[in-house]
Amino acid sequence: MPDTVASKLPFGAVMATGAASQLAGAAGVEPLRLPLLGATIVVAVAVVLRHLAHRPCARPGAPATRLGTFTVPVGLAVIGTGIAHVEIPATAPAAAALVALAWLSTAVLIGVVVLPLLAAPPPLAAVGGAWFLAPAALLADAIGAAAVAARLSGATALSWLAAVVALFGSTLYLLVVGLAVKRIVTCGLAWSPRSAWWIAAGCGGLSAAALGRTATVLQQMGAASAMVHGFAVVAFGMWAIGCAALVPILAASVRYLLRVRHLSGRPPWPPTFSTGVFALGARQVGRLNGATMVTHFADLAAVLTLGFWVTTVLTTAPRLVHGVRASLGATHALRR
Numbered sequence: 493m494p495d496t497v498a499s500k501l502p503f504g505a506v507m508a509t510g511a512a513s514q515l516a517g518a519a520g521v522e523p524l525r526l527p528l529l530g531a532t533i534v535v536a537v538a539v540v541l542r543h544l545a546h547r548p549c550a551r552p553g554a555p556a557t558r559l560g561t562f563t564v565p566v567g568l569a570v571i572g573t574g575i576a577h578v579e580i581p582a583t584a585p586a587a588a589a590l591v592a593l594a595w596l597s598t599a600v601l602i603g604v605v606v607l608p609l610l611a612a613p614p615p616l617a618a619v620g621g622a623w624f625l626a627p628a629a630l631l632a633d634a635i636g637a638a639a640v641a642a643r644l645s646g647a648t649a650l651s652w653l654a655a656v657v658a659l660f661g662s663t664l665y666l667l668v669v670g671l672a673v674k675r676i677v678t679c680g681l682a683w684s685p686r687s688a689w690w691i692a693a694g695c696g697g698l699s700a701a702a703l704g705r706t707a708t709v710l711q712q713m714g715a716a717s718a719m720v721h722g723f724a725v726v727a728f729g730m731w732a733i734g735c736a737a738l739v740p741i742l743a744a745s746v747r748y749l750l751r752v753r754h755l756s757g758r759p760p761w762p763p764t765f766s767t768g769v770f771a772l773g774a775r776q777v778g779r780l781n782g783a784t785m786v787t788h789f790a791d792l793a794a795v796l797t798l799g800f801w802v803t804t805v806l807t808t809a810p811r812l813v814h815g816v817r818a819s820l821g822a823t824h825a826l827r828r
Contacts, residue, residue, distance in 0.1 A: 731770075
């Protein structure tokens with residue numbers, strides 16, 4: 493049974509560019525942080541305009557085929573987090589609004605995508621890399637809420653809510669890992685797009701980043717050191733699971749690249765975003781656990797993230813240009 497999920501990631505470019513923006517400093521190109529954040533916002537607006545002008549007339553597919561729409565709340569949370577890190581007072585309300593929209597869209601998608609999946613589980617062969625986007629949305633929401641809470645005074649409830657959602661998202665990630673392992677053991681990776689499986693490793697890093705970020709906020713609020721240490725240990729464990737998933741993914745990707753001479757199809761954004769959030773998780777793990785080696789590894793992953801982003805843009809330039817033209821045409825159509 494083909495996996496029809498992974499190729500439909502509407503905010504894939506938004507997620508990847510936003511991750512590159514947040515890691516620009518770690519990669520040694522801090523001046524690119526704000527331009528990349530601006531590019532992230534432009535891409536998000538372009539995708540929305542194009543969708544509004546080209547609403548699909550067909551009925552929506554099965555819930556499993558719509559898991560890629562979870563890239564929307566992830567992308568919104570990434571933008572909100574990036575804006576929250578801009579130390580200008582006027583940016584706090586904008587960041588809060590985007591993070592709130594991310595939470596709302598996550599709740600809606602859980603209702604229209606996840607709950608139907610629980611009510612009528614699809615065949616095991618339908619499980620793919622895009623399934624990790626559901627927990628990724630919760631984890632990105634937690635990071636966004638923690639970033640906003642750090643900018644607001646008296647946001648104790650928001651900080652605790654972010655911590656709870658980070659733990660819930662991490663638990664959901666482990667459940668999806670279990671499903672993915674069962675699928676691979678039973679069915680292998682037949683009919684499953686390879687690039688989407690990067691999300692499996694990236695979600696482990698995103699879990700570590702969410703747990704680390706919320707632990708930092710709780711620590712600043714005066715939470716017990718034992719609780720902060722517990723978050724740090726769990727964050728390390730989630731990042732380790734992401735590392736374990738990354739090894740076979742890298743091996744499969746290298747083997748694929750050695751067999752082909754060119755890339756085709758949709759721009760493969762999952763490697764960029766997944767490597768980016770993997771680096772963010774490593775930075776949190778290194779800082780909370782005092783692991784200098786992990787921090788150095790995070791810096792290397794940050795450089796790779798920027799490299800993946802540039803490579804993806806250059807190798808898929810014709811398709812990206814076509815997308816920009818389509819978005820401009822969509823804008824013109826909406827004005828008419």
